[in-house]
């Protein structure tokens with residue numbers, strides 16, 4: 001929809017081909033509050049006809065920059081975006097998300113192989129909506145927003161609590177808040193979803209005690225919704241240059257999908273859409289050249305997110321890496337010693353990723369003591385500026401200095 005909004009100035013007609021029935025009455029006629037009601041009690045995405053977005057019930061946070069783009073495109077976030085069109089087209093945007101079949105289509109129909117890299121880091125979410133009740137600790141009851149990421153290899157689980165609405169209730173023990181709660185495990189350490197009791201048992205072992213206490217005093221309102229189909233998948237479309245088909249592009253998750261830990265996927269797709277809009281706004285390109293032109297800046301955007309979100313995934317103890325090169329040769333690498341029955345080669349961590357893993361570690365320690373560095377970090381997290389600001393020369397010096405001093409002290413002890 002964001003892509004269509006950017007391109008609407010340049011085409012008389014934009015056709016969105018959507019496999020889900022997004023024009024169904026529930027969607028069109030419900031108020032936002034009614035949609036939230038559905039969200040709070042439904043069991044699966046198919047219930048409101050959104051099986052095409054299987055991640056829909058997982059916890060989603062829209063970063064600041066993504067929200068800015070959305071507001072710029074739809075100042076009133078109006079309802080009047082939808083009109084009925086017939087199907088025809090001379091520029092095709094594949095934004096069918098994480099399960100795109102474009103690669104298969106390109107190979108079968110144009111004999112075109114797109115080089116790819118996939119990192120399978122055994123990630124699984126369980127998400128549900130729950131009503132919070134008082135614990136015996138008023139300080140805990142005052143915490144409504146809670147987030148704690150995985151940090152492999154030592155900490156392979158994370159959890160998030162986000163309030164989504166207040167409710168009226170006569171129960172004086174209720175906090176009067178419904179929250180969306182997600183727990184996540186990587187390295188195939190999946191949280192269970194068979195029963196809330198089992199999830200609590202798991203949480204007792206895998207989450208900090210304050211989070212366990214909150215979960216223990218939460219009543220789930222819907223079922224526990226698992227999601228285990230997460231892996232990083234980068235399609236290097238830019239490497240195909242002018243071999244790439246004319247007037248056809250991949251956008252958003254269809255081009256690159258990655259760990260959702262930093263809440264980046266929607267903003268990544270919006271930025272692709274904005275980039276495409278900019279290229280059309282320049283009014284100097286032939287329609288048939290736009291796909292190659294777009295692939296370059298779009299890949300730069302994807303690379304920024306890719307590096308940011310995969311740096312940590314490379315640390316997963318049982319990481320599986322699958323690469324496909326330009327000739328179509330597929331190689332599988334697997335880390336994990338005895339648990340690697342196929343005896344695939346161990347994946348080799350790129351030097352730049354090793355550097356970033358080390359840099360991030362020391363940057364966080366520096367930022368904890370510096371207002372300006374933590375402000376820079378907040379800007380990067382809300383994605384309204386380039387992550388490279390975390391490496392400007394003065395910062396780089398501070399971080400390296402801290403790492404070296406630490407190293408020096410260790411070697412003196």
Ligand SMILES: Cc1cc2nc3c(=O)[nH]c(=O)nc-3n(C[C@H](O)[C@H](O)[C@H](O)COP(=O)(O)OP(=O)(O)OC[C@H]3O[C@@H](n4cnc5c(N)ncnc54)[C@H](O)[C@@H]3O)c2cc1C
Pocket residue numbers: 017018019020050051052053055058059060061062063095096097098125227230251252253254260262263264265266267269
């Ligand atoms: C567990 C989880 C948590 C996440 N949390 C966050 C978060 O907090 N913040 C964030 O920014 N991102 C998050 N993401 C990522 C985010 O969901 C995606 O990056 C984002 O939705 C991608 O947008 P898209 O438009 O590329 O694809 P999608 O939103 O997936 O849209 C694809 C559309 O294409 C349709 N479609 C699919 N196949 C076809 C077909 N063959 N023909 C026609 N239509 C088709 C689908 O029905 C759907 O409407 C999360 C992802 C997961 C899995």
